[in-house]
Amino acid sequence: MLIRKLFRFENAHIVRNCSSDRCKRSIHGHSYQVEVLLEAHALDNGQMVYDFGLMKDDIRNLIDAFDHAVAFWDEDDADYIAACKQFSARWVALPVSPSAEQFSRVFFTLVDRALSLTDMANGEQDVRLHSVIVHETTTGYAQCFRDDIDNPRIGPIDMARVEFSEQVQEEWPDSTLWQRLQRGERKQNPVVVQQVIAKQ
Numbered sequence: 001m002l003i004r005k006l007f008r009f010e011n012a013h014i015v016r017n018c019s020s021d022r023c024k025r026s027i028h029g030h031s032y033q034v035e036v037l038l039e040a041h042a043l044d045n046g047q048m049v050y051d052f053g054l055m056k057d058d059i060r061n062l063i064d065a066f067d068h069a070v071a072f073w074d075e076d077d078a079d080y081i082a083a084c085k086q087f088s089a090r091w092v093a094l095p096v097s098p099s100a101e102q103f104s105r106v107f108f109t110l111v112d113r114a115l116s117l118t119d120m121a122n123g124e125q126d127v128r129l130h131s132v133i134v135h136e137t138t139t140g141y142a143q144c145f146r147d148d149i150d151n152p153r154i155g156p157i158d159m160a161r162v163e164f165s166e167q168v169q170e171e172w173p174d175s176t177l178w179q180r181l182q183r184g185e186r187k188q189n190p191v192v193v194q195q196v197i198a199k200q
């Protein structure tokens with residue numbers, strides 16, 4: 001069974017080397033929608049795949065880091081990167097170009113990292129990230145599956161190179177979120193008192 005949670009953010013970028021002149025030569029923005037799809041073949045004590053409310057913590061904060069920010073490829077022109085950092089307090093440096101395709105791979109990796117470091121506490125069994133869809137416009141989206149992460153033909157996503165600006169980190173409820181995920185620190189979901197004990 002699949003569940004899907006939708007997130008939104010506004011972000012500015014340039015997509016170098018693409019065919020569309022407007023996209024590769026001008027800073028422009030999109031109203032992104034991100035669909036996070038989780039898969040499980042059993043239900044938790046709340047008879048859910050995974051409580052949607054639990055996705056409003058680290059997962060939401062990681063995606064929200066891109067809101068009202070500029071995202072740039074860390075291999076872009078040094079003057080452009082310096083200008084992004086100088087004139088935008090909120091920025092995210094990526095090891096890949098900020099295309100919808102790479103955004104979907106970046107979000108898959110970020111969400112997968114957060115989920116894998118979460119100790120679930122309400123009877124969840126085999127919850128795993130199925131895919132991430134990134135809508136760049138109302139008509140165009142990219143969808144990343146697990147196979148797309150370790151595909152040498154697409155290239156690696158080096159998470160050590162992802163950098164969130166100071167302003168982004170300060171605005172997180174937990175400013176150490178990214179450091180915590182990079183260090184591999186585990187996080188415990190709240191324990192849930194059972195109100196009804198289901199008959200077996």
Ligand SMILES: [Zn+2]
Nearest residue numbers: 015023028030
């Ligand atoms: Zn664009």
